[in-house]
Amino acid sequence: MATKSNLFKREQIFKDFLVPDYYKDFSCKGGECRDSCCVDWKVNISMQQYFLLHGLNCNKKLKDKIDRTFRPLINPSKDRYAEIVHTQDGDCPLHKADGYCLLHEKCGEEVLPWVCRYYPRGPRIDYLYEASCANSCERTLELLFSSSEPVSFSSFKTNFLMSKPQNLPSEAEKDNYKLDRENIFRLMSNRSLSLRERLINLGEYLALPKDSSFPKKDDLEIVLNTLSGIFNTFEGKFPRVYELIEKANKVYQNSKVSVYKEKLRIFESTFPNQEVLFEKMLVNEIYFRQFPYQKNMVKTDQFIAIIGIYLLLRFIGIALIEENDNLDNLIDIFSKFFTVVSHSDFDKQIVSYLKANKIATLDIIAKYIAF
Numbered sequence: 001m002a003t004k005s006n007l008f009k010r011e012q013i014f015k016d017f018l019v020p021d022y023y024k025d026f027s028c029k030g031g032e033c034r035d036s037c038c039v040d041w042k043v044n045i046s047m048q049q050y051f052l053l054h055g056l057n058c059n060k061k062l063k064d065k066i067d068r069t070f071r072p073l074i075n076p077s078k079d080r081y082a083e084i085v086h087t088q089d090g091d092c093p094l095h096k097a098d099g100y101c102l103l104h105e106k107c108g109e110e111v112l113p114w115v116c117r118y119y120p121r122g123p124r125i126d127y128l129y130e131a132s133c134a135n136s137c138e139r140t141l142e143l144l145f146s147s148s149e150p151v152s153f154s155s156f157k158t159n160f161l162m163s164k165p166q167n168l169p170s171e172a173e174k175d176n177y178k179l180d181r182e183n184i185f186r187l188m189s190n191r192s193l194s195l196r197e198r199l200i201n202l203g204e205y206l207a208l209p210k211d212s213s214f215p216k217k218d219d220l221e222i223v224l225n226t227l228s229g230i231f232n233t234f235e236g237k238f239p240r241v242y243e244l245i246e247k248a249n250k251v252y253q254n255s256k257v258s259v260y261k262e263k264l265r266i267f268e269s270t271f272p273n274q275e276v277l278f279e280k281m282l283v284n285e286i287y288f289r290q291f292p293y294q295k296n297m298v299k300t301d302q303f304i305a306i307i308g309i310y311l312l313l314r315f316i317g318i319a320l321i322e323e324n325d326n327l328d329n330l331i332d333i334f335s336k337f338f339t340v341v342s343h344s345d346f347d348k349q350i351v352s353y354l355k356a357n358k359i360a361t362l363d364i365i366a367k368y369i370a371f
């Protein structure tokens with residue numbers, strides 16, 4: 001039976017991790033960051049971390065500030081026990097004006113909550129030793145987009161302080177994981193095909209059912225209406241994504257198809273390599289979330305979630321980019337989108353929405369991703 005002490009047990013894991021090419025070059029931009037992860041984010045900490053912070057031996061002024069920064073949740077669990085109480089501006093009270101962290105500065109890295117210490121890095125140690133950085137950090141996207149080569153992976157010795165998983169997969173399950181992921185990354189990086197064709201191949205690889213009953217009306221109009229309808233479904237749930245969809249809907253307004261076609265022309269001429277950008281973001285997201293081996297989600301639903309993410313990225317990005325916009329603006333839109341997508345149950349919600357709109361078979365998905 002698990003005891004309190006082994007539930008909380010963390011170990012230094014010092015291993016060769018498989019990492020994407022940009023990983024070794026990552027370093028936080030600190031005060032240079034345009035949309036710091038300390039602002040507006042719902043950061044939760046574990047029970048262990050909460051009591052560690054409340055027991056810190058530091059001066060009274062800092063202790064008071066720490067005590068007021070972390071508040072227990074109404075329905076706490078061992079892993080999600082307390083949350084950061086943001087200031088009126090949505091910032092973390094411990095985030096200094098120079099972009100650095102007061103807690104880090106005064107008490108050292110060891111006391112930082114896990115998410116603050118490692119973000120945007122996501123180590124995974126259940127199937128294989130893997131680590132990558134979340135697309136929600138603007139520096140990750142900057143590094144990803146700094147090369148037009150497909151994302152490659154290599155071994156990198158690094159360490160993380162983390163709990164070992166309680167139920168490890170069998171060797172056969174690990175082999176399947178490795179093989180599936182290798183096949184998927186090869187498939188996603190095959191530039192002899194369009195990204196749309198690669199996504200269809202990915203759906204086929206995961207045995208998504210086929211059904212060719214797409215309505216006869218103008219396809220593009222149906223696609224745009226479905227995507228703008230997500231706005232109503234997500235109202236109040238994911239404010240950062242909601243805000244982006246709201247802005248995009250205002251751009252498309254009533255004459256969606258004609259506005260969309262003009263915005264698409266602008267988008268493609270502003271970012272002639274746009275397909276490479278989408279490919280790299282999707283590959284990085286797939287790697288980060290252990291696709292298609294995420295917990296509590298069947299493989300076909302994980303695929304539908306990736307399709308939903310891709311559709312929304314395009315819907316929002318195409319709407320919000322202006323003629324001669326620069327890459328930083330695009331990165332700001334996409335990294336903001338991923339602050340929700342990569343760190344919440346957004347994927348489950350988008351799958352429910354798409355399924356409710358009958359976007360769950362390969363033929364229909366193929367029509368949608370043609371836009």
Ligand code: SF4
Pocket residue numbers: 027028029030033034035036037038119120136137138139140
């Ligand atoms: S979003 Fe990334 S670059 Fe910006 S402060 Fe957070 S970790 Fe640093």
